[in-house]
Amino acid sequence: MRTVDAAGLPIGDDHPPRIMGVLNVSKESPYDPSVYDDPGEAAAYVDEELIGEGADIVDVGLESANKRFEVLTAEQELERLDTAVETIDSVSGDAVFSIETRYHEVAEAALDRGFDMVNDICGFADPEMPRVCEEHDAAVAKMASPPDLERPGAVEEVDDIYEALSLNGFTDKTIVDPAFGGWSEAKTLDHDRETFHRLREFRGYARPILVSINRKNFLRSIADRDTEGALPVSLAATSMAVERGAHVVRTHDVAETRDAALVGKAFARERVRRGGDVAVEELDVTTAGDARRHVDRVGGDPAVAEAAVTRVFEFDGLDPEELGALRAATAESGALCVANEGADAALLVGTPRSLVAAADAASGVTEALDAALASVDRPTE
Structure with missing residues (x-):
């Protein structure tokens, strides 16, 4: 498993789980506590509620990716970038700042103006995105998506998520995100539950994993909770996700999620071993499906997976x-x-x-x- 350096913040098995707090400068965003359009108020929120409570990364969204809303163009996102830049310039705390976008033009402008990282919700559907991130030596979270800039995360079958992550390749600093949530009408709660159940499979790319599961419907429905009452189920799932190999957890509830992630890390298996000059990693394999991903990665015979568990x-x-x-x-x-x-x-x-x-x-x-x-x-x- 490679370690990704995100502006000096190491992300990987050898390091604590990283918490990505959320700030939205978009009035369309559905979760009111994270939405700000005044840079001063936004910066205070970041300092007090995000960095102050343990966020390692602050992810700034310029528009809501909810499928109910019309998709903004790159030009429209760029019009909102000033508020985001003014906000991070006013923050006194220390964090890695990530821009959430699907457009390489927006990513490039944000990286040029002080952002450290990109959260690409369309998973390199814009084929210029990898080049921009590589030229800026920036970490990039890549969410599984079809090759369509207007359909972030709309991978409709769980078996297709793994392949979707490989769209237009990877940079050296890519973090993979299996796209939890209702990104398309065809995607069901059962799809999300199956994705979570198979989370270890995504370690087959040998890259850090980001999960965005905070207060998601597939968890809320288990306990019959609304969004307001869904924090406990989110925290339970956070611990499980980290134990299964997730490295970054995106959340609106920073302090609580940090604690849950640390519990998951404390009880996760020790995957990396020290063997002198030879690197040794115990692969996180519990099913033949998990094994098959790793066998594919090294170019082996997929049939070997049946004998690996x-x-x-x-x-x-x-x-x-x-x-x-x-x-x-x-x-x-x-x-x-x-x-x-x-x-x-x-x-x-x-x-x-x-x-x-x-x-x-x-x-x-x-x-x-x-x-x-x-x-x-x-x-x-």
């Missing part, structure tokens, strides 16, 4: 014939069956590939065993 299942209520069938099947498949003599329970241990072979070999003994094996015979995702 070990799963453990406990079977209870086995009769002697069923237990004997499991033992015989695992002896031939490469899986393991662990059980005491006379027991009616057993552990079935193996790779997805060996478990499929064991299930095939043990089938046909009893309907009950067949049904049990059917529930675990292809644990590939």
Whole structure:
């Protein structure tokens, strides 16, 4: 996993989770506490509510990316840039300042006038964006999106998110964002939940991950909360996201999110090991899907992923014939069956590939065993 230097702020596995606070200078933005059009008031908010509460990065939005609103042109965004620049010039605290935009012209103007970083919500749909960021040696968060400047984040199938992130390549300082939220009519809450469940897969690009999950609908609906009451579910998800490998958390609730992120980091596995001159990283792989992303990255055979993960299942209520069938099947498949003599329970241990072979070999003994094996015979995702 590479570390990205964002204007002197290191982002990666070896470093604390970074908190990105949000400031909007757009009256369309739906979350009122973060919206300001007066530079002095905006700067006070940044100093007190964002940097003062632990934000490492301040992300400044010039327009709302909500699909309900008309998309501004680059020229219209540039008309609002003065307020953003005046704001960061008036801030006394220390932070990395990010400009949220989809246009390379706006990114270039912002970087020329004091911004440090870009948050590209259209994921390099503007093909000039990577060049601008590279020429300014700027970190850039790249959100998964189709190649359309008017449809940020509108990737409609979870399986397509990973590929969308590769649109127009990467810079050396790219941070990937899997685009949580209702960016299109076709995207459902279930899509967001599946994306969160598969968050480790996005480590397959070996680049830092940004998540924007604060008070999102897919979390609110779990606990039946409105936006105002959704902070607890956001904090629970923040800890889980960081434990699963996220490096930057974008939020309106800086102090609380910082604490939740630190808890997630404290209980995350130690991924980077020290092996002298040879770098060693334990890859965060829990499913064959996770493994497949890393295998693809190094140009390996995707079939290897089926042998890269070990799963453990406990079977209870086995009769002697069923237990004997499991033992015989695992002896031939490469899986393991662990059980005491006379027991009616057993552990079935193996790779997805060996478990499929064991299930095939043990089938046909009893309907009950067949049904049990059917529930675990292809644990590939």
